[in-house]
Every structure is written in structure tokens, then in C-alpha cells.
């Protein structure tokens with residue numbers, strides 16, 4: 412589908428709403444607040460979106476409630492065109508460009524595209540396998556010499572001499588640029604995972620590898636940066652020595668991930684020009700989403716619409732509701748922790764004599780509990796019984812005496 416056919420197919424609000432309702436509910440409207448399916452239709456108001464009423468929580472909703480389209484006045488046909496434009500630009504498309512193409516304001520374009528980026532956050536759980544390349548890159552401006560105030564022509568001449576001097580300007584590590592780490596599969600689905608990393612330590616890099624890669628079925632290829640040395644404990648690890656072989660030594664290279672960096676850097680330089688550090692993870696998510704689906708272009712639009720209406724949205728207003736890193740990588744971190752916990756449990760079960768260990772531990776506790784109860788209840792029980800009988804008798808006698816007295820009085 413190209414932009415023209417899309418514009419013809421979904422040219423009215425009603426057609427878009429119908430499509431979204433089909434994708435989201437498939438004919439059975441469901442309350443987005445309490446998941447109740449006993450809902451009733453509200454009377455249709457002309458030029459408005461069909462409203463539904465939940466019979467359980469008494470709230471009204473439309474197909475847009477809780478999605479990225481919620482509370483937006485932009486007509487849905489334009490939304491659809493905006494999503495299409497974003498998906499067909501592998502390097503990205505700036506909000507200024509969107510505003511010019513669609514005839515909307517820059518602010519609207521920014522607001523809508525950020526919401527679409529939220530829908531593009533990959534929450535796949537399947538891990539990367541086979542040969543994986545991990546590498547880091549630094550995003551930011553080009554390295555430049557500073558133009559100092561009070562520079563005379565003489566100074567400029569000295570500076571020109573300096574340009575020829577062998578002293579290099581720092582390019583990546585050690586500058587204020589933002590470090591980004593990526594892992595890419597060389598074969599199979601050839602998917603990529605990208606993350607902003609504040610500190611490039613061995614621990615952080617290994618944690619990221621475990622988050623996205625099945626370490627039992629993968630071989631890691633990295634450059635000779637010493638922080639990758641820890642990888643050898645987890646999986647087979649090959650190192651490309653860029654100093655010896657500039658690009659590649661046969662199959663030993665990290666050129667697949669370098670291609671990803673090329674797309675990102677071209678996009679940053681040619682489309683966005685500048686990105687804030689705060690929102691960079693959203694843009695990385697967009698690049699990764701499009702890279703991972705580059706061989707499934709025809710189904711990409713339908714998939715994105717499905718993501719847009721079925722997933723929970725962390726950015727419904729101009730500002731994200733949670734820290735950006737939590738939105739973009741929170742799920743992956745949580746899932747990795749779950750995987751580690753189950754692995755530990757399995758290991759603990761293996762260490763025991765029999766795999767039944769969990770059951771025996773439970774029954775052990777149970778028997779202890781029973782024993783405790785029995786000992787507690789047995790000893791005082793006798794005393795209580797004795798006391799009770801005496802007390803009972805005393806009470807009986809007392810009552811009898813009193814009753815006797817009362818009865819005598821009344822007689």
C-alpha cells in the first residue's frame with residue numbers, strides 16, 4: 412500500500428473507526444476500564460465517534476479510549492497517513508517534514524509522532540540466536556575545534572598549523588556524546604536491539620547481552636573493547652581486532668551492527684539534525700522497529716495499528732507518564748529478571764538429590780507445623796480440661812445454690 416491508496420481507502424473518519432473497531436474488538440466491544448464485555452451502544456451523534464456504555468462501571472468509551480489516538484482532535488485519516496509516512500522512512504522523518512507534507516502544525520506532528528513511537532516499542536520476548544554482534548556507538552555532533560573568542564588572524568594561522576599536527580580530537584569515548592549499545596543477529600530474522608547506556612561497564616554490557624540474547628544458542632562477536640572480556644564466562648566470544656584487520660577477518664567482523672549505526676547516524680544527521688538525550692530511547696525504538704520489519708513491509712502498517720490500539724500507552728499527553736528508560740526498556744528488564752529467577756529455581760531443584768525437592772520442602776514445613784500444633788495443643792489441653800471441669804463444677808454449684816436461693820425466695 413502506498414500513501415495514495417491508503418488515503419483513498421481510509422478517506423473518512425467513519426471508515427477509520429470501523430477499521431480500528433475491527434482490529435481492537437473484532438465485533439465484540441469491551442470496556443477498556445474494567446474489561447467487561449456487557450456493554451450497550453449509545454445513540455449515534457452525527458459526525459461523532461460511536462460511543463459505548465459499560466453496564467458494570469457505568470463509564471462511556473469509544474474505540475479510541477486508552478489508545479494513542481485518545482483525546483486527539485486530528486482526524487483519523489491524517490493519523491493513518493502520518494503512521495504510513497513514518498513507517499516508510501527507514502531513517503526516520505522529522506516533525507517539520509511531517510507538518511509540511513500533511514498540512515498540520517509542527518506541534519501536532521511532534522505530538523502524534525511521539526505517540527506513534529510509543530506504539531513502536533518492541534515487547535517481543537523471543538531472544539536473539541546464532542551469531543550476534545554487539546557494539547557501542549556514540550551519538551551527538553561531529554567533533555569540531557572550538558572557535559575561541561578574541562581570535563585574531565595570527566591566531567587563526569597558528570590554529571591552521573595545529574590542524575596539520577598529529578594531535579587528534581576525541582571522537583567517541585571520553586566525550587560528552589551519548590553512548591548507545593546495539594546487538595544484532597547476523598542470520599535468521601536479523602533483528603536488532605538498541606539501548607542507551609550511561610556507563611559502558613562490563614557488568615552493564617553483560618546484563619544487556621543476557622536481556623536480549625539466548626546465551627546457550629549464540630556466539631557473540633565484539634570489538635576489542637576490554638569491557639567485553641566478561642562475555643567469555645557466559646558464551647562463546649570472538650573478538651575482532653580492528654587494529655590488525657581493519658574491517659573484517661573473513662566471517663569475523665561486526666559489519667552488520669555497523670550498518671545499523673549507519674542508518675541511525677544518517678537519520679540523525681539528515682532528518683532530525685538534533686535529538687534530545689531525554690527522548691533518544693523513543694527514537695532508538697523507532698529505528699529498531701523499522702529495521703526488524705524491513706522484510707515485512709506490506710504487513711507493517713496493519714501491525715503498527717494493532718500495536719496502537721491494543722497496547723497500554725505510557726505517553727498519552729505531551730509528557731511521558733514514567734521515566735523514558737522505564738517505558739522503553741522496563742519490560743525487557745522485567746522479563747530478563749523473571750527468566751533468571753526460573754533458571755535459579757531449576758538449578759536449585761537440580762542441586763537437590765531428587766527433583767521432588769520443592770515438594771519435600773513443602774511437606775517438611777507442613778509436618779513441622781503439625782508437630783508444633785500437636786505439642787502446643789496436647790500439654791495445656793490436659794490442664795484446661797482439669798481446670799474446666801473444676802470451674803464447671805464450681806459454677807454449677809454456685810448456680811445451683813443461687814438458683815436454690817432464688818427459688819426459695821420466689822416460693
Ligand SMILES: [Zn+2]
Pocket residue numbers: 442443444445446447465466467468469470
Ligand atoms: Zn467498565
